[in-house]
Amino acid sequence: MSEMQLKNPMLRWIEYRLPIFSFIDHSVGSQYPAPKNLNYWWNFGSLAGIALVMQIATGIMLAMHYTPHADMAFDSVERIMREVNYGWLLRYFHANGASLFFLVVYIHIFRGLYYGSYKYPRELLWWFGLIIFVLMMATAFMGYVLPWGQMSYWAATVITNLFTAIPWIGVGITEWLWGGFTVGNPTLVRFYSLHYLLPFVIVGAVFLHLWALHQHKSNNPLGIDIKGPQDTIPFHPYYTYKDLVGLGVFLVVLFGFVFYHPNYMGHPDNYIPANPLQTPAHIVPEWYFLPFYAILRAIPSKLGGVIVMAASILVLFLIPWLDTSRVRSTKFRPVYRWFFIFLVIDVVLLGIVGAKPPEGIWILIGRLATLYYFLHFIIFMPFVGWFERPLPIPDSIHQPVLGAAVGAAAAGENKR
């Protein structure tokens, strides 16, 4: 690492013994080169990281007041709301923060899909992103169970019952997950334990995600490689400040929910204490699980539904190889661009279907949308890549900005 010019003697003393300041500077500072053409869609990665930190901070404070016991959990959450200083703020921030964390991550994933960020040489980077996504789903699900309201209890019942679909050993696995013969106190306590653990596992996966990111640097809207210093600007101050602008917008939206519609994304039934003898009339998961819930219900077989739902996530691990196009950015892919738009519409449609009761026309729409989801990745992705004629791609990142003349000069400079 290059020598850092630190003026403060105290910092210099530390840096000489533990080069932490130059490490930070190389990771997210002036020594980390980022493509100069990143647009606002590139804000959502760091935003997701900040959202994770905020969830951990509020979660640790909530854990100091929460009681993980089937007889006391519901009341302890109400006590947080009514008696604990700023408890209402912590809880609403944590619950709505989880929802917006998913929104940010979904935008981040679709950004990666549009600009081909999963392609060579970023396949492992993509994989770690998907692993983080799966861990987030597990964490969010277990957190939703903790208030021990009717929706908590029945969400836990329905989701853990997915495992009973496994032939032969399914019931054994499910009773092992429950620690009993139904969802009960042992289930609640272990979900609390895991809900505390998994965010730190996510932090570990985030480090691997960033490590892989730093190896080949960020992709960019043109989807072409960084060819030299003329294509980059330092991460700090340029992108640190740009990310702060995005954070400001994120916080405005989050506090809009927290202060004005704190229960907008929740279900009123979760303010009824859990009753193991009474299932609520309509069980609907949180919005961020709806597309997967729709896929689960689209298959008229229990085991089949579980397999297809799992496949809907697993197929994402394969897309670095299913996408046969050598062009990363969909900006230069006139045919695939339409398929991308259809995919976004399809996933939104699946979300709508997931919120509706499985009756009448919604069953058919759900099945067609599920079919299309898989057709996109398994058929359209490879075939469009083979037959499509991409638009001309710029030679370098800085060329479209500074023009061909400067580009040629810089390229010449580069050769020396």
Next chain:
Amino acid sequence: MTAAEHGHGGGMPRRDFLIVATGTVAVVGAAAAVWPLVDSMNPASDTLALASTEVDLGPIAEGQSITVQWRGKPVFIRHRTADEIKQARATDAATLPDPMRDEERAPNAKWLVLVGVCTHLGCIPLGQKNAEPKGEFGGWFCPCHGSHYDTSGRIRKGPAPANLEVPKYTFLTDTKVRIG
């Protein structure tokens, strides 16, 4: 490599054998160490001890159903009417998704005892109270994903893969039953 490192007589070198043997013992040891951690999550002894429940059937009138709790699960006990019994017994079991004769499910035809947990994803089916929907086959209806059960608790329509489970139970007297 010298002959001394390979041991005598060729074949598998001694060092390779030692590495494989040590590695195997380490894997077995690690698995043995992990098992208590895994098994600690299984139902505990006191949970297993709550395994049976006794119910007095005396107050249940014909056509009435009650729900009792057994191992934390709801158990439906229905005092079936002659009509319901006839309907359940007249159905040709071979044509059902999960073929089972009513005689096997309710040896004492008046009393139908079922675990009231939908075999799809574990919701509690409706149909215990007269005001609740009983589905297209007069038994129970699960509101979560739309499974219909008949008057023998057999799956007839919807995503559930199996009939409502019949728990182990014994009649202690004519009006007293022990579940579990």
